[in-house]
Amino acid sequence: MSNYNNIFEKIDSSSEDNNLQDLSFLNEIVKEMCKLYNEGLKCKNSRSILETLEQFLLKKKQNPVNIIDFCLDDQTNPTIQLVLASCYRYGKWVEKDDHKAFNYYQKSAEMGDASGICNVGYCYDEGIGVEKDEYKAFIYFKKSAEMGNAYGAFNVGNCYNHGIGVYKDEHKAFIYYQKSAEVGDARGAFSLGACYRTGNGVEKDEHKAFIYYQKSAEMGDTSGMSLVAECYRNGIGITRDLHKAKHWYQREKDLTSVANKCDWLRNIEIDDNLKKILTENQYQLSWIPYDDFKSIKKIDLLRLNYCMNQIIIMKNL
Numbered sequence: 543m544s545n546y547n548n549i550f551e552k553i554d555s556s557s558e559d560n561n562l563q564d565l566s567f568l569n570e571i572v573k574e575m576c577k578l579y580n581e582g583l584k585c586k587n588s589r590s591i592l593e594t595l596e597q598f599l600l601k602k603k604q605n606p607v608n609i610i611d612f613c614l615d616d617q618t619n620p621t622i623q624l625v626l627a628s629c630y631r632y633g634k635w636v637e638k639d640d641h642k643a644f645n646y647y648q649k650s651a652e653m654g655d656a657s658g659i660c661n662v663g664y665c666y667d668e669g670i671g672v673e674k675d676e677y678k679a680f681i682y683f684k685k686s687a688e689m690g691n692a693y694g695a696f697n698v699g700n701c702y703n704h705g706i707g708v709y710k711d712e713h714k715a716f717i718y719y720q721k722s723a724e725v726g727d728a729r730g731a732f733s734l735g736a737c738y739r740t741g742n743g744v745e746k747d748e749h750k751a752f753i754y755y756q757k758s759a760e761m762g763d764t765s766g767m768s769l770v771a772e773c774y775r776n777g778i779g780i781t782r783d784l785h786k787a788k789h790w791y792q793r794e795k796d797l798t799s800v801a802n803k804c805d806w807l808r809n810i811e812i813d814d815n816l817k818k819i820l821t822e823n824q825y826q827l828s829w830i831p832y833d834d835f836k837s838i839k840k841i842d843l844l845r846l847n848y849c850m851n852q853i854i855i856m857k858n859l
Contacts, residue, residue, distance in 0.1 A: 568612060571604055576621040583657055584726065588628040595625070596634075610635045620655035623647070627661065631670070644671030651682070660686035660694040667697070667706070680707030687718065692727035695719075699733060703742070716743030723754065728761035735769065739778075752779030759790065767794035 575595055582591035599606045610629060616622045627646035630639045644665045650658025663682030666675045680701045686694030699718035702711045716737045722730025735754035738747045752773045758766030771790035774783045 568604075568609070571599070571602055571609065572613065572622070574598070575609070575625070576619065579621055579625055588624075589632050589634075592628055592632060592634045606635045617649075618653075620650040620653040620658055623650035623653070624655065624658055624661070627658075640671035642671070656686045656689035656691035656694065659689070660691050660697065663694070663697065676701075676707035678707070687721065690725060692722045692725040692730065695722035695725070696727055696730045696733070699730065703733075712737075712743035714743070723757070726761070728758045728763035728766065731755075731761065732758035732763055732766045732769070735766070748773075748779035750779070759793075762797070764794045764797050767791075767797070 575598065578594055578598055579591055582594055586594070596606055599609060610626070613622050613626060623646045627643045627650065628634070629636050630646065631643035632638065644662070647658055647661040647665060651662045652658075659682050663679045663686065664670070665672050666682060667679035668674070680698070683694050683697040683701060687698045688694075695718050699715045699722060700706065701708050701715075702718060703715035704710065716734070719730045719733040719737060723734050724730075731754045735751045735758065736742065737744050737751075738754060739751035740746065752770070755766050755769040755773060759770045760766075767790050771787045771794065772778065773780050774790065775787035776782065
């Protein structure tokens with residue numbers, strides 16, 4: 543990492559004392575901003591981190607646009623390059639520009655930052671600001687993984703699992719998911735659970751599947767919460783416990799916005815009481831207690847089956 547104190551080193555020697563004080567204050571703001579960004583990388587995506595930075599800057603009564611303008615002069619701090627890349631990628635405080643986003647990720651990578659290297663891989667994988675190249679994506683993911691980057695290891699696992707930029711190897715996929723989980727990545731833990739549940743790259747073990755689903759859930763992963771609930775509901779790898787199943791379904795619901803997922807229900811001809819249960823999202827569809835059906839006079843099984851399939855599809859979007 544570069545020295546944050548050098549961010550505003552280009553100061554006119556004739557500047558007044560108040561200007562020097564202002565620059566010193568801004569230097570501390572940027573230093574704290576970089577710290578928040580690096581902390582956010584452990585559990586948030588870059589878009590969410592930008593929201594956190596915005597709240598921080600507003601709390602400090604700083605105009606985010608002005609701060610970003612100051613950051614544009616920095617050519618030595620890899621975290622600053624990541625912040626700028628994220629801004630250009632999502633059009634936050636600057637005009638959206640995928641090519642500039644890629645360039646700033648690349649600058650961070652050239653400074654030896656593991657997250658920057660991983661993001662260059664992501665750009666190659668998705669074709670963000672650069673021509674899509676799955677082999678280059680794999681190379682960058684692997685390099686970041688070798689530096690201990692959890693998301694890099696997770697992506698290497700995905701590459702081996704699906705044959706992206708490299709030959710398919712389910713056991714190597716399992717190994718890299720394991721590396722990712724070991725350094726605290728919820729997606730890696732969830733993927734390990736999936737491997738154990740299906741016997742993908744490792745001997746099938748439903749109890750270990752439950753353990754890793756639970757680890758991912760405890761790290762805040764909503765997919766993990768859903769699978770923990772399913773395991774408790776159906777006794778997969780753990781003793782059946784409907785109370786705990788409902789608890790985990792509820793936790794997932796509390797963290798997941800579903801307002802835009804149920805619009806399609808308004809035009810489906812199903813019993814109004816059943817529609818009410820679904821649109822209010824009182825329960826996951828796989829968790830609707832029998833008592834809640836007492837007020838429903840008639841259920842068209844064909845339409846109900848259609849609704850179930852639509853919810854599963856929308857949930858996975």
